Amino acid sequence: MVRVSTRDEILRVAAERFARSGYKGTSLQDIAVEVGCSKATLLYHFAHKESILQTLIAPAARDLSDLIARLDTLGDAEVQTPAIEGFVDLVLRYRREVALIQDVIPQFQHEPAFEPVRPLTARLCAAFTGRSADPAHDIAAEVLLGGIAGLVIDDDRAAADVRPALIRVARRALIAASHDDDDKD
Amino acid sequence: MVRVSTRDEILRVAAERFARSGYKGTSLQDIAVEVGCSKATLLYHFAHKESILQTLIAPAARDLSDLIARLDTLGDAEVQTPAIEGFVDLVLRYRREVALIQDVIPQFQHEPAFEPVRPLTARLCAAFTGRSADPAHDIAAEVLLGGIAGLVIDDDRAAADVRPALIRVARRALIAASHDDDDKD
DNA sequence: GCCCGCACTGACCGAACGGTCAGGCAGACT
DNA sequence: AGTCTGCCTGACCGTTCGGTCAGTGCGGGC
16 A cells, blocks of 8 residues: 555546546535545645646647757657657556546637747647648648547557557658658649 | 528527537526527427437538448448548538537437447548557547547538648558558557 | 644634526517 | 517526545554
């Protein structure tokens, strides 16, 4: 039996409940009951409900930010493969956090605090296309980004099983799309 | 000035608010204020809040069901193109409804009423892969299905502009994937 | 023994939620 | 004139929400 702090236990339970029932669909009371403490204890460790959310997604957000910064240092011709593999590895490592982020996007995307996130996704999208100027390639990249992030959410297959399939479908759709443009209908 | 019934106005406002702030993030009061009627009027026209939701997504659900039934009549070799084009046209026609459905999936997917939906998506997924038995093809199809549905949500580009790009990325990723299997790494 | 800080709690708060209900009101029919 | 029906409403209900607060128990340093 490992010794776990109440704070860590709150985060563990909250992550699970938020992913299962959504952020708004999970009350502090729900979390407190499963943790085995009072609701006031949650608000002793975290100032607000939103603080729990921020704490949960912070590591994933940091790693995503690091990935994007690293991709920015690469040249146009060599950026796609690291982008695809880096992103796939990221969402597979943070499955629950990805589900959580996708859940709260509708209610936070219009807030001013969400503003600096948009250029981040644009840079990631650009890395996926190999910085192509073709808007059709941008659409393809957005589809792949969203599709990959969406798949890992409620998928119970092992990461090692899905990883190669995800990378392959992204390579097919993106690398082919940005290298040969002669098959337009 | 066209004459619109209160009921239709409720549906119009609810669709917009649900898509913008989410189902749980939109109260009956919010809708009533924007419609210009009382909250009780909403509950006169619709028995519950959930009835509004069901009414909104019913046409999209019916068309999706029809599409899947039509795809079931096609052979394995000829099903992919109609599946891709049919699905893209569907989500482009029902952008707001798609956003709404994706928003409420986390809170309704565990309910028994959601049970008959799962085989539907499996059949659509199978049509996307050309009924391939390879699990990697299934993953590719799920990525594309989710990615395409996710893209149209908060995309303000005209349907005619995105449609060819969506179809092309899906064809690249899926048709190539299921016809030549000799590039595994 | 005393005190202090940390972890924690029960009781409580105002606000907002979905939903109920008795009744008002305008127009059509008898 | 009377009545019936469909549309609509204000007032209200119980519940649940996130959050506050005074206070309790306790382990460790002095």
